[in-house]
Amino acid sequence: MRDIVTGGTKTVNGKQGLHHLAQVILGLAAIVSVLALPGCATYSASMAHVENAAANRDLDAANKALDKLKLGGSDETLLHLNKGTLLRWQGQYADSNTQFEAAKNLMEQLDAISIKEQAASVTINDTFKAYEGLPSEQLMVYSFEALNYLQMGDVDDAAVEARQFNLKQRLLAEKHRNAKYLSGAFVRYLNGMVYEAAGEPDSARIEMQKAVDGYKAQNAGFPIPRKLGDDLARLKAGKPAPSEVVFILHNGLGATLAENVIRVANPAYDPRNPKSIGMISLAVPRFVRRPIPVDHVVLSAGASSATSEEVEDVNGIAEKSFNDRLPVIIARGVARMAVKLAAEAEVNKKEADNPMVSIFTNIAANASERADTRSWTLLPGNILMARLSLPAGKHDVTATYYDGGGNVLGSRDFKDVEVKPGQKSFVSDYFLSQPGRR
């Protein structure tokens, strides 16, 4: 403890040093409280304006609302992830990929540990840690970048994403050995299509097989996509790919995290000390699922039609990932409160004759306690895929969205979709519930 406080200043003794450290912790907490309290809304609550504008299909307003949040510093990754999603929805695929690429680079850099951020997270709150994205989010970036390239007709660059994903997924699986939900089954299914389009049928077959294995391993709660099985059988038989339109729907919004205050036992509780507190309050995130609006999509062109299949349960994977992280979040919160309480006690002991200090330190310790509610909130709740085989040529294609009761929620027309012989044309859309119904 002395080494940390003195930092080479030999004249400060241990007790003085401890007292000064306590003052520094509470002083920083006080500054954070002053800075944070006026804009008290958590990240997830602030994103509501962006989501509402997007739900109304006013993506320019959504982009402006996102810019207004001025996400930067420790939240910069979130800025790029959300911006990339909005630009993708706007059909600005190249710009979207610039954002996703920036997010990926940051994720890579942030994988290294920052002592400063770790110290801040155990003394002030978790939001001081730079957001590097959940492992499931890190994998999802590759699929959106690949889709953007495919929708620009750039198969080779989509294949670069597929290869990068392969490496990333392997490293994440190595790091989180029991997290079967990180199999990246959907991304592998997509990558199989990418490899086949790039003229690499062997790689396509291997990816499709891994996708089947991944769906089984992650036990997603929905059947393995039938079309994936068909593809795998066709590739194993060495048959060529049919000409088709592949439609991807970003369906609803993924889960959000709300702030939740829980009471836990104070590990530093001293029953002999009447001032010692037995239970402490911690601000921790709470996983909140949002309803998924579309049950299925019917993709049609002339007399031909095809019904969608669920290919990724983004919510389910995020929940499993959250549940894995929660014990660590709580343990860090308990350690943090113990540090704050110890600092508070130390300062109060020295300034016993000044009641204002006691009030001030208490406010500083509690007001700085905020849950980290950050997540890539513009991720869909799930992803639906519809594949429609069509003869080569240009086609007008319509995607009709149905709810669970078979009612039509809406539809989108795609004019002059060009289908080349033996190739896939990718089109996509998003559908969000109207504000107030989320």
Place this chain on the structure above:
Amino acid sequence: MLSKRIWMLLGALMAALVLGGCSTEVKRVGVDEVRDLSGYWNDTDSRLVAEEMIRDSLSGGWIDRYAQKTSHTPAVIVGEVRNLSNEHINTRTFVNDLERAFVNSGRVDVVASKTQREGIRQERSDMDLNASESTRKEMGKERGADFMLMGTINTITDASGREQIRFYQIDMTLISLADNRMVWTGQKKLKKDVTEARFR
């Protein structure tokens, strides 16, 4: 109340956080200077590939063989260099270096690329209408290429924890447009051991 010294300490801390790294520093470096930042494909890799390919292609013997057989300079067109790696690599840099070396050697003619040709044809059409007869250039007199240069970039990356071994293999082939014969193949291999920092 908090002592004066603590407030000064906090003030200094805040100032350091706010002011730290607020100016951009620019330093010019030589183009041949090797600076590896991330371990990914960079300018040095591109230059090393270009140098190797130029040296190899100009001394390959195919130019002399073609000149002896036909008694004119071979014309080459640069085709696609497919990126089959796991990085978004700009292949134009070393392809341009290779083109420049061919042109400057005086032993090979380089034909304009597909995009360049479209622009030139548009200009020629415009000349038909607007240029004087003595300066107008006729359609249908383009130099057809004798050979096409094509290539691939492949990578194999092995990674565990914070360490990665990145292996790059660049293959280039010159193919006779008349009969699909490969008259020259060049290859360059690069290998990097990259260890990422544990702390930042």
